[in-house]
Structure formats: C-alpha cells, structure tokens
Amino acid sequence: DTAVSQTPKYLVTQMGNDKSIKCEQNLGHDTMYWYKQDSKKFLKIMFSYNNKELIINETVPNRFSPKSPDKAHLNLHINSLELGDSAVYFCASSQEGVGYGYTFGSGTRLTVV
Amino acid sequence: KQEVTQIPAALSVPEGENLVLNCSFTDSAIYNLQWFRQDPGKGLTSLLLIQSSQREQTSGRLNASLDKSSGRSTLYIAASQPGDSATYLCAVPYSGGGADGLTFGKGTHLIIQP
Numbered sequence: 001d002t003a004v005s006q007t008p009k010y011l012v013t014q015m016g017n018d019k020s021i022k023c024e025q026n027l028g029h030d031t032m033y034w035y036k037q038d039s040k041k042f043l044k045i046m047f048s049y050n051n052k053e054l055i056i057n058e059t060v061p062n063r064f065s066p067k068s069p070d071k072a073h074l075n076l077h078i079n080s081l082e083l084g085d086s087a088v089y090f091c092a093s094s095q096e097g098v099g100y101g102y103t104f105g106s107g108t109r110l111t112v113v
Numbered sequence: 114k115q116e117v118t119q120i121p122a123a124l125s126v127p128e129g130e131n132l133v134l135n136c137s138f139t140d141s142a143i144y145n146l147q148w149f150r151q152d153p154g155k156g157l158t159s160l161l162l163i164q165s166s167q168r169e170q171t172s173g174r175l176n177a178s179l180d181k182s183s184g185r186s187t188l189y190i191a192a193s194q195p196g197d198s199a200t201y202l203c204a205v206p207y208s209g210g211g212a213d214g215l216t217f218g219k220g221t222h223l224i225i226q227p
Contacts, residue, residue: 033214035214040219041200041219041220042217042219043202043204043217044217045207045214045215045216048214056207056214090156090157092157092215101145101147101159101162102147102159102204102215103159104149104156104157104158104159105156106155106156107155107156109154
C-alpha cells in the first residue's frame with residue numbers, strides 16, 4: 001500500500017528519557033513533515049524536510065531533532081522528555097509544487113509520565 | 114502570518130440533513146486549500162483539495178467551495194449519515210505556497226444523530 005507509515009502507534013515513557021518516532025513514506029514525495037497535535041486537538045507544524053534539508057523549524061525546543069537518512073524517511077528524536085511533550089505526533093509528506101496536497105500518517109500518541 | 118478559523122467549533126444534527134462547515138483564512142495568497150477528516154484516535158484523511166484557480170471540488174456527497182479573494186471556503190455535506198461523525202479540518206499552505214507545510218484551523222466537531 002502506498003502510504004505514510006509511522007511507528008510506534010503508542011509510546012509511554014518516563015520523564016527524562018530519550019525516544020524516537022520513525023516515519024516512512026513510499027509515495028515518492030520529496031518533502032516530509034512532523035506535526036504536533038496538542039490536548040486541545042490543535043495541529044501545528046514542527047519541522048519540514050525537503051531532500052534531506054531542513055526548511056522549517058518552528059518554535060520547537062532543541063530537545064526535538066528531526067533526522068532524515070533519505071527522502072523517504074523522517075524520524076523524530078526527542079531528548080529529556082517532559083510532561084508537556086505528551087501529544088499526538090503526525091508525520092506527513094507532499095510533493096514539491098503548488099498543486100499538490102498532503103498525506104498524513106496515522107499518528108503516534110506519546111504519553112510522558 | 115496565516116491564520117485559519119473554522120466555524121462552528123461543534124455541530125450536532127439529525128441524520129439526513131444537509132450541512133455547511135465554514136473556514137476562513139487571513140492571507141488570501143494561497144495556492145490551494147485542503148479539507149481533512151479526523152476520526153477519534155485516528156489520523157487525518159484527505160477529503161478534498163481545491164486549487165486556487167478552482168471555485169469548487171466535489172467528491173460523492175461532499176462539495177467544497179473556495180472564494181480566495183474573500184478568504185473563505187465551505188464544505189457542504191449532503192444527506193448526512195452517522196458515519197460522517199468526525200472532526201473536519203481545513204488547512205492552507207503555511208507561507209502561501211510550495212512545500213512549506215500546512216496551517217490548520219481548530220476544526221469542526223460534527224455529530225450526526227441516528
């Protein structure tokens with residue numbers, strides 16, 4: 001199936017730990033993103049990667065670091081997790097060009113305890 | 114900075130009704146607008162993508178319109194069904210175009226009563 005897939009689907013971890021969320025797309029898109037959906041369900045962009053180059057880094061703490069080994073993968077690494085990091089994180093991809101839409105993964109629910 | 118507003122925030126109607134969800138955006142220099150559906154605990158499903166040169170797009174019982182000059186879009190759902198219950202999200206490109214991500218509205222939480 002052509003899709004954006006992210007793992008794990010659920011992640012429960014203790015404060016202070018370091019964790020990673022993986023994302024892969026087989027759509028041939030050249031741009032990938034990470035979005036955060038907070039407890040109020042509001043979606044905000046965190047990062048955008050185009051051909052392994054960071055384009056956007058919104059006001060996200062530097063404990064969050066995207067890593068893109070190739071244009072089909074964009075992983076999110078989080079250091080020193082805090083309670084406020086609890087949220088649902090969505091990976092997405094798009095093809096560069098003004099006429100294209102976006103495809104989203106199914107999300108990773110991160111709970112920091 | 115682009116801002117997207119969706120009205121109403123929540124809507125509950127009996128099955129069979131036709132309904133309209135509204136979306137407005139502050140920067141009209143957009144290349145397209147996308148409507149998504151999110152079911153509880155699930156990801157986002159793309160419903161319709163309207164290019165800036167288009168006035169509307171249709172998919173089954175869904176029709177989305179775009180008035181770029183006034184910064185408005187509507188999603189029309191005909192003959193609503195309980196399976197349409199979900200949160201509907203409107204989104205526009207982050208900085209006016211290209212592959213720069215999307216700015217989302219806060220969504221309309223829709224409940225269709227059987």
